[in-house]
Amino acid sequence: MKGRQLLMIPGPIEFTPEVLRAMGMSTTSHVAPDFIQVFGQALEQLRQVFLCPHGQPFVIAGSGTLAMDIAAANLIEPGDQALVVNTGYFSDRFATILERYGAAVTQVQAPSIGDAPPLEAVEAALKANTYKLMTITHVDTSTAVGVDLQSLAALGQNQGALVVVDGVCSVAGEEMHQEAWGIDLALTASQKAIGVPPGLALLVAGPRAMEAFRRRKSPVGNYYADWKEWLPIMEAYQAGRPSYFGTPPVNLIWALNVSLGQVLEEGMEARFARHRRLSEAFKAAITALGLKQVPVSPNRAATTLTAPYYPQGVGPELLGRANAAGAILAGGLHPAIKGQYFRVGHMGAVSASDILATIGAIEQGLAQSGYKFEPGIGLAAAQSILTQ
Numbered sequence: 604m605k606g607r608q609l610l611m612i613p614g615p616i617e618f619t620p621e622v623l624r625a626m627g628m629s630t631t632s633h634v635a636p637d638f639i640q641v642f643g644q645a646l647e648q649l650r651q652v653f654l655c656p657h658g659q660p661f662v663i664a665g666s667g668t669l670a671m672d673i674a675a676a677n678l679i680e681p682g683d684q685a686l687v688v689n690t691g692y693f694s695d696r697f698a699t700i701l702e703r704y705g706a707a708v709t710q711v712q713a714p715s716i717g718d719a720p721p722l723e724a725v726e727a728a729l730k731a732n733t734y735k736l737m738t739i740t741h742v743d744t745s746t747a748v749g750v751d752l753q754s755l756a757a758l759g760q761n762q763g764a765l766v767v768v769d770g771v772c773s774v775a776g777e778e779m780h781q782e783a784w785g786i787d788l789a790l791t792a793s794q795k796a797i798g799v800p801p802g803l804a805l806l807v808a809g810p811r812a813m814e815a816f817r818r819r820k821s822p823v824g825n826y827y828a829d830w831k832e833w834l835p836i837m838e839a840y841q842a843g844r845p846s847y848f849g850t851p852p853v854n855l856i857w858a859l860n861v862s863l864g865q866v867l868e869e870g871m872e873a874r875f876a877r878h879r880r881l882s883e884a885f886k887a888a889i890t891a892l893g894l895k896q897v898p899v900s901p902n903r904a905a906t907t908l909t910a911p912y913y914p915q916g917v918g919p920e921l922l923g924r925a926n927a928a929g930a931i932l933a934g935g936l937h938p939a940i941k942g943q944y945f946r947v948g949h950m951g952a953v954s955a956s957d958i959l960a961t962i963g964a965i966e967q968g969l970a971q972s973g974y975k976f977e978p979g980i981g982l983a984a985a986q987s988i989l990t991q
């Protein structure tokens with residue numbers, strides 16, 4: 604028997620063999636000519652994946668939370684007003700980070716768990732005050748809620764707020780056109796839909812965000828996060844020169860360049876469409892099995908992950924059983940409903956057969972938990988979409 608399970612959580616995810624080979628190769632110097640070329644190419648490819656041709660990419664060792672921290676540290680000065688469009692756990696985190704740098708934070712809350720604030724409520728909040736920036740969590744990984752990013756970003760742009768998007772669970776999976784949608788800063792981490800092992804904070808800042816940074820009156824209150832230090836580094840590698848502030852995570856950047864190449868080879872539109880299709884198939888299986896989801900409606904549901912509630916009589920023991928049947932799934936994260944639901948990531952290099960294997964493992968787990976259903980009914984629902 605193969606002793607290896609599919610890693611179907613909302614990050615880290617399954618990585619391609621080519622990406623893993625880049626992780627395992629001999630580490631080069633960070634000033635070696637071939638690495639300089641690879642770093643420069645990765646930066647250019649990031650612009651293409653974020654669909655932000657005029658953006659300034661930053662690749663910095665750290666996790667997605669560091670990317671959020673970098674955004675807040677560089678764009679917020681003490682006393683600035685910030686608006687958080689709150690869809691759950693990671694929106695709460697952004698509010699906390701913004702406050703840490705001295706922002707006065709106003710939050711527009713979702714009417715219930717699994718929902719997003721209505722556009723009218725966000726527009727009213729933006730009109731009631733002058734905000735330097737607003738943050739939007741594209742996909743809240745705690746609830747699998749995806750927002751109407753294009754409309755929300757347009758509201759922020761219209762009211763003159765910098766639009767900052769936490770795309771940690773969306774970039775390269777969920778449809779996002781950073782420049783065309785008026786997003787001033789988008790950020791992610793390597794281990795989610797970008798498809799590289801954990802360790803990279805990735806940001807692309809548009810011209811308005813860079814301008815707001817240049818106009819700061821006070822120094823950035825975080826030494827490691829300061830764009831004053833990182834911008835010359837990124838500009839040097841873009842120009843084919845090495846430069847040093849902190850040692851870049853060399854193997855991760857080699858792997859990033861490989862993965863971005865694979866993303867672009869698939870094509871952004873094709874990639875968004877594949878994520879939509881696989882998500883639709885997975886969600887159809889969950890529904891056929893009689894499980895409800897945390898998002899309140901299909902148009903609030905993300906395509907990069909699914910958050911089903913456990914059915915009556917089943918609890919977190921399902922996860923261990925699904926694991927034994929070959930798929931590693933994640934538990935709940937939102938504190939208010941943590942023990943009542945689980946999460947399945949299906950982003951990045953995920954294939955139709957990964958989806959089917961995962962549904963098979965969930966069916967095995969449900970059966971062992973004593974849940975009554977017709978075996979194969981989830982698989983059939985998914986197949987009816989995957990074979991179209």
Ligand SMILES: *Cc1c(COP(=O)(O)O)cnc(C)c1O
Nearest residue numbers: 666667668693742744771772792
């Ligand atoms: C995973 C995630 C984060 C945090 O990223 P880490 O790499 O775990 O620090 C932030 N926001 C969202 C939406 C996420 O999904």
